[in-house]
Amino acid sequence: MSLPVRRERSFGIIGGLSPIADADLLSKLIEATERHVDAGQFEIVFEQRPFTRSDGPSAANTARMLYIFNRIDSFKARGIGTVVLPCFLSHSFMEELKENSPLPIADMIEVLCNHVRTTFPRQRRIGVLTTAALRDSALFERYFRSEEFELLYARPRGGVDLVTEAVYGRDGIKSGSRSGYSIELLRDACADLIAQGAQLLLPGVTELALVANELAQVQVPLLDPHRVYAQHLVADPAAGIERPFKLGVVGGVGPAATVDFLDKVVRNTPAARDQDHLRLLVEQNPQIPDRTEHLVGDGMDPTLALYATCKKLQAGEADLIAIPCNTAHAFVEAIQSELDIPIMNMLTVTVKHIRELFPKLRKVGLLATDGTVSSGVYKRALEDHGLQEVVPSPPLQARVMNAIYGPRGVKAGFTTGPSVADVDAAIEELVAQGVEVIVLGCTELPLLLPEPERVTASGKQVTLVDPTDILARRCVSAAMLWSRR
Incomplete structure (x- = not known):
């Protein structure tokens, strides 16, 4: 079976976190690809699995984070090029996701921020339609920096947070309602933001993309976040992933020498904290046949075992391979030509x-x-x-x-x-x-x-x-x- 090849014009949409809104993003992404000059050249995979929600913000975020990572892992196995994540709440741990993801993630809020910066260069007072929880997390302040933008939020009315009630209330958008009381609440929130001086309105809850058209008849521009996100993805897929260097080590040849090498890597690394040290992927394989027994006697040839170990390191996304065994380097030339990453020749x-x-x-x-x-x-x-x-x-x-x-x-x-x-x-x-x-x-x-x-x-x-x-x-x-x- 041939291995999947990553296609740069392929998208994997992580669904299941807000099923109705996720489907809206899928629809708008398909629409954007059909209007693009390369229509028909995009592959879109939408993956939605049962997502078990946990009680409490911390537990819920952990469950959400693990769910997303598992979906990304599935996309990697399929050869998908770019991860699409239509969930504002998940962007509260986007840094952790990007740090550990094997695939590039198109950051939705970053896309929206750049869109505002380039399309509305004079609008600096941004009214954000979001829930109390997301507002209190200061999520949007991470992207819309105070030195460039002023963020405004709808004020509660009678002790009720207008956007939270419109989305999550008994007759809210989350329950399937797209008219009536929930829309009235959102229009009141828009009016309050405009009264505060908002020059542009930004929906900051995933479900609000479903009612962007209903809210668009206001005095200032109101973005459709899913449409902006979809058009960006088609025009400018996520760049190659930025990740820390990873050193792959062929270990076990011999075991004590491997430990000695790892100790020397740590001691020679200029680090002020744990996070400054190198990522290491060690395949400790003492069962690799003895190199000397083969070179001077009738011992088993270790070439294949060394190669298989290097391939595991390559599959583990190592950027460089170290083999802390001098004798093993008699076999490096034959192995190197079949690998996609270099071996540092000892x-x-x-x-x-x-x-x-x-x-x-x-x-x-x-x-x-x-x-x-x-x-x-x-x-x-x-x-x-x-x-x-x-x-x-x-x-x-x-x-x-x-x-x-x-x-x-x-x-x-x-x-x-x-x-x-x-x-x-x-x-x-x-x-x-x-x-x-x-x-x-x-x-x-x-x-x-x-x-x-x-x-x-x-x-x-x-x-x-x-x-x-x-x-x-x-x-x-x-x-x-x-x-x-």
């Missing part, structure tokens, strides 16, 4: 870091698994920057492998004792060959040697380069660039 950023930090360096030591060494991935990356790879002799390389995979090695949870001694012996040998900088080319090795400098038994100092930390820093830098786009 090896190339590490070598680039070394070249920038040590411009005159010629030799670089490498402590890594047999798989990484035999694959030549570091060797090629180093040679591309004019650097020579130096690796331990076979006996010392065996000790490095023991420090990683042995019964008391770091993969078994040991970060002190014999495993550290094995790595120190390999470092001593590399230093004896004139090496001054060594790459800890297995993500578990920084767990054994966390400090950036090491003094050997012979008294010589060597710089230890941690690719995990460099990868974390580069991912954070990518996130910062994303936020400044």
Whole structure:
């Protein structure tokens, strides 16, 4: 089955919050598309499910918010391009919706505000026909800023809020009435707003779009919010969604190294509060076959498992993938060509870091698994920057492998004792060959040697380069660039 493709000229209308008014918006959107030059090129999906209303404003808003998010999720699965939300009350939590929605939402009140600004440039005293609850929430003040507009509201009469009674009263619009007492109340509200100096009237309850024509015979312009909204949608569909950067992490290769990487991402992020940190999507999959066993033995090929994990991160809307495993990068080239998002190559950023930090360096030591060494991935990356790879002799390389995979090695949870001694012996040998900088080319090795400098038994100092930390820093830098786009 082919995956749905998002169509930019497709709309998903969230119905069910005010069924009669929602149908009015659907009708006006269809009318707008038929009058457009691209008539017939629009797809409209109207989705209305049972919506369980809860008692109390907070509970009701939570239920409404979750209902809307589930409808958006359904639209995403269908490949819909723009979410249409004809509900003023739901705009009280529009910021939360936009922050978490996987699709762009056409903000109805923002559309109305821009329409007033461009179509009625001289009208700055706006009379808002809305309920007491929406008025008290200061919803419209968020959009119609006080430095640009003056908002006016109908005053209660005899202790009765005219608009609330007209919409929700016993014979109100909500119950199906579009004439008689409810219209009289609304006309009185319009007259009161005009008496206060309103230059334009804006219906601010979804149901009022149903009676916009009945109210239009007043001394000042009165907007039909659904018609304005529909015409905007057809002429200018919602722009691409603005969302925070998300880093996808292929975890479990190995598990402790993944935790170390995440810790370094957090520590390298300039943040003053929780919300300043990166969004992370981690697919912790320790069942990915061992990379070294395949490269130097007859172990299962991990390529497909790595690719499948990356695809899950891509489906989860990650913008960049990090794989905190040096050996896994022997398979990155084959995987990258099949993905739509980039993998931050741990090896190339590490070598680039070394070249920038040590411009005159010629030799670089490498402590890594047999798989990484035999694959030549570091060797090629180093040679591309004019650097020579130096690796331990076979006996010392065996000790490095023991420090990683042995019964008391770091993969078994040991970060002190014999495993550290094995790595120190390999470092001593590399230093004896004139090496001054060594790459800890297995993500578990920084767990054994966390400090950036090491003094050997012979008294010589060597710089230890941690690719995990460099990868974390580069991912954070990518996130910062994303936020400044």
